[in-house]
Amino acid sequence: MLHLGLIGSPLGHSLSPWLHENFMEQTGVEGQYKLMELDPEQFDAEINQLKGEDIDGFNITVPFKRKIIPYLDSIEEKARKLGAVNTVVVTNGKWRGYNTDGAGYLESVNSIYPDVPSSSSRVLIIGSGGAARGVAFALSELSLTIDVANRTSQKAIELLEDLPESSRGESVSLNEASEQLEIYDWVIQTTSVGMSPNDGEIPIEIRNVKQGALFSDIVYKPLKTQFLIRAEEQGARIHYGHLMLLYQAAYAFELWTGEKLAPQELIRGMESKLER
Numbered sequence: 351m352l353h354l355g356l357i358g359s360p361l362g363h364s365l366s367p368w369l370h371e372n373f374m375e376q377t378g379v380e381g382q383y384k385l386m387e388l389d390p391e392q393f394d395a396e397i398n399q400l401k402g403e404d405i406d407g408f409n410i411t412v413p414f415k416r417k418i419i420p421y422l423d424s425i426e427e428k429a430r431k432l433g434a435v436n437t438v439v440v441t442n443g444k445w446r447g448y449n450t451d452g453a454g455y456l457e458s459v460n461s462i463y464p465d466v467p468s469s470s471s472r473v474l475i476i477g478s479g480g481a482a483r484g485v486a487f488a489l490s491e492l493s494l495t496i497d498v499a500n501r502t503s504q505k506a507i508e509l510l511e512d513l514p515e516s517s518r519g520e521s522v523s524l525n526e527a528s529e530q531l532e533i534y535d536w537v538i539q540t541t542s543v544g545m546s547p548n549d550g551e552i553p554i555e556i557r558n559v560k561q562g563a564l565f566s567d568i569v570y571k572p573l574k575t576q577f578l579i580r581a582e583e584q585g586a587r588i589h590y591g592h593l594m595l596l597y598q599a600a601y602a603f604e605l606w607t608g609e610k611l612a613p614q615e616l617i618r619g620m621e622s623k624l625e626r
Contacts, residue, residue: 351380351381351382352374352379352380352381352382352406352407352606352607353381353382353403353404353405353406354370354381354382354383354384354405354406354407354408354606355383355384355385355386355405355408355409356383356384356385356386356408356409356410356411357386357387357388357397357400357408357409357410357411357414357418358387358388358410358411358412358413358414359387359388359389359390359412359413359414360387361385361387361411364385364411365592365595365620365623365624366383366385366409366599367383367384367385368620368623369595369596369599369616369620370383370599370603371383372616372619373599373600373603373609373611376611376612376615377607377609377611379607379609381406386400386408388414390413390414393414393417397418397421398421401421401445405440406439406440406606407437407438407439407440407602407605407606408437408438408440409436409437409438409599409602410435410436410437410438411436412480415434415435415436415480416433416434416435416480418435418438418447419433419435419447421445422435422438422445422446422447423444423445423446424444424445424446424447425446425447425448426446426447426448426449428448428449428452428487429447429448429449431487431512432449432452432480432483432484432487433483434449434451434480434483434484435447435448435449436448436449436450436451436484436598436602437449437450437601437602437605439605439606448602448605449484450598450599450601450602450605451480451481451484451485451488451594451598452484452485452486452487452488452489453488453597453598453601454594454595454596454597454598454599454600454601455484455485455488455568455594455597455598456488456489457597457601458589458593458594458596458597458598459564459566459589459593461593461597461613461614462589462593463564463587463589466536466564467489467492467494467535467536468535470535471494471495471535471536472494472495472497472519472533472534472535472536473489473494473495473496473497473519473534473535473536473537473538474496474497474498474499474522474527474531474534474536474537474538475496475497475498475499475538475540476499476500476524476527476537476538476539476540476541476553476554477498477499477500477539477540477541477553478498478500478502478505478506478508478509479540479541481540481568482498482509482538482540482541483509483512485538485540485568486498486509486513486517487513489517490513490514490516490517493514493516493517494517494536495517495519496510496513496517496518496519497519497520497521497522497527497534498510498519498520498521498522499521499522499523499524499526499527499553499554500521500524501524503521503523506521506522507521524553524554525554527554528554528555528556528557531554531556531557531558531559531560531563532558532559532560533560534560534563535560535562535563535564536563536564536566537563537564537565537566537581537586538566538567538568539553539565539566539567539568539569539575539577540568541553542569543569543577544567544569544575544576544577545569545571545575546571546572549572549575549576550576551576552575552576552577552580553577556577556580556581556584557584558584559581559584559585559586561585562587563586563587564586564587564588564589565577565578565581565582565586565587565588565589566588566589566591567588567589567590567591568591568594569591570590570591570592570594570595570624571624572624573590573592573621573624573625574588574590575591578590592617592620592621592624593617596613596616596617596620597613599613600613
């Protein structure tokens with residue numbers, strides 16, 4: 351019996367229990383997955399209490415992806431470079447940290463668009479937070495040129511400086527990004543702009559989209575954000591945020607169990623839950 355869960359604050363109506371319960375059913379693994387909302391003001395005490403509990407692994411969401419690192423016994427190189435952990439595997443009482451965001455994002459894109467990316471792709475990432483870093487580092491392994499647009503240019507510059515030189519593009523303002531969209535093959539929206547209940551918001555104006563470009567949004571509530579609606583109206587291909595959530599969760603489950611999954615079997619059910 352596996353004991354798994356998610357820590358964060360607030361957790362609200364997280365889809366993670368539903369996802370991992372379905373993964374268990376798909377693989378025949380017995381276990382439970384529970385939400386563990388921690389008080390940011392009492393994090394040290396509550397995380398040390400968790401260390402004494404019978405647990406086999408857990409996911410981490412905001413605001414603890416960085417805060418968890420000092421409490422780990424070890425950390426994979428990718429997560430160390432990112433400075434963020436979203437999955438912990440517990441083995442013989444030892445906590446090891448991983449980050450599945452980037453790999454999950456890339457696989458979710460390739461499951462729909464196997465031709466993306468191409469070696470000549472130029473990428474724009476909107477935002478410079480934890481999700482942006484995970485996606486950027488995954489794309490940098492493919493030697494793609496990455497520009498970053500953010501409200502605060504310094505944070506965009508810091509993200510770019512952490513990337514390998516071969517992928518390091520430019521820091522651009524949100525207005526500049528909007529004005530030069532025609533140069534990008536791939537635009538990835540990684541901020542919370544447009545998330546329910548602020549469904550009508552978009553981070554940049556969308557016009558002059560390059561023919562065949564892919565626009566991707568990591569927001570999954572609503573399922574189809576205004577960002578994606580407007581990009582599709584301009585003729586772009588679109589990629590939904592719930593797919594990243596699904597595939598990064600599948601990677602975490604594989605780390606805990608060694609079980610390979612068929613995440614695509616859950617897409618229809620996941621969409622039905624989100625639409626309700």
